[in-house]
Amino acid sequence: MTDISSLRIGFIGYGKTAQALAWNFNEVELNVVGASNESHSKINENTLPQGSSNFDSLSDLLDASNLVFLTCPDDSIASLCESLNWTESHMVIHCSGTLDSTTLSHAESQGAQTGIFHPLQTISHTLNPESYLGLFTNVTFGITSKHVEIIEILERMANLLDGSWVSLNDYDKTPYHIGAIMACGHVTTLLDLSSSLMTKAGLSKLESSEALRTIVTKTIDNYFMYGPISLTGPAARHDKDTVLNHINWLRENHPEILDTYTNLTRHSTQIVTRESETNYIPELEDK
Numbered sequence: 001m002t003d004i005s006s007l008r009i010g011f012i013g014y015g016k017t018a019q020a021l022a023w024n025f026n027e028v029e030l031n032v033v034g035a036s037n038e039s040h041s042k043i044n045e046n047t048l049p050q051g052s053s054n055f056d057s058l059s060d061l062l063d064a065s066n067l068v069f070l071t072c073p074d075d076s077i078a079s080l081c082e083s084l085n086w087t088e089s090h091m092v093i094h095c096s097g098t099l100d101s102t103t104l105s106h107a108e109s110q111g112a113q114t115g116i117f118h119p120l121q122t123i124s125h126t127l128n129p130e131s132y133l134g135l136f137t138n139v140t141f142g143i144t145s146k147h148v149e150i151i152e153i154l155e156r157m158a159n160l161l162d163g164s165w166v167s168l169n170d171y172d173k174t175p176y177h178i179g180a181i182m183a184c185g186h187v188t189t190l191l192d193l194s195s196s197l198m199t200k201a202g203l204s205k206l207e208s209s210e211a212l213r214t215i216v217t218k219t220i221d222n223y224f225m226y227g228p229i230s231l232t233g234p235a236a237r238h239d240k241d242t243v244l245n246h247i248n249w250l251r252e253n254h255p256e257i258l259d260t261y262t263n264l265t266r267h268s269t270q271i272v273t274r275e276s277e278t279n280y281i282p283e284l285e286d287k
Helices: 016-027 058-064 074-082 101-109 148-160 173-183 185-200 205-226 240-253 255-274
Strands: 009-012 032-036 067-070 091-094 113-119 140-144 164-167
Touching: 009 016, 009 058, 016 032, 016 113, 032 058, 067 074, 074 101, 091 101, 091 148, 101 113, 113 148, 140 148, 140 173, 148 164, 173 185, 185 205, 185 255, 240 255
Parallel strands: 009 032, 009 067, 067 091, 091 113, 140 164
Antiparallel strands: 113 140
């Protein structure tokens, strides 16, 4: 078993994911030697954790590291990997939620061991990377590799970050990532649509945000406490007249939202049908 303290961790592509991982790895006393950008653009030294260096040369970073994270945009990972010279001493990891392990096949062909370490977390840009500390507490990491040593290392990393992990094969990654996007990015999209509809009713953006904050927070709390039976709204109470009123209004005023509304309502009715034998929970108030 590899001594995790002997790892020399490097990042190629030093964006928000790399910064968040680098600062949290450094916080748990893993050795982050430094980072480089695939475009060779200069890294702001203030974004590097203490003891880490900016490498102008990718080959110099590879020489200094034995565990290399390729954290560039998804569509650049394969070409970046293919442009580099790997050795048997390297372990090569990408953090994409959607790409499979074949993306790193060039590194494998040169003797390196490869894997995937995807944090199921939303990561925003920040001017102060120290604010990333603790970001991965209770976060689930999706781990994929055919190498036992890589799996063990990545599992221990997840544990050190106070997270948990699930093992995924290449085929499982697609539904896993779709689920993650629908629970994260699509929720943001739905909130933006909800906010725009609230402003149509005369609320300011601030009033809309405050109004939605309470109901959204309660909805999420209810779902994780009670499950899908916590569904509320006209579909849950079989209120066809309200649904038809909504459809007619959207058709006339916001036809671009109509398909989204009808598809979500259709799925809501499927939840109601599926959960129809579950006991009603009186604590939940319909909305």
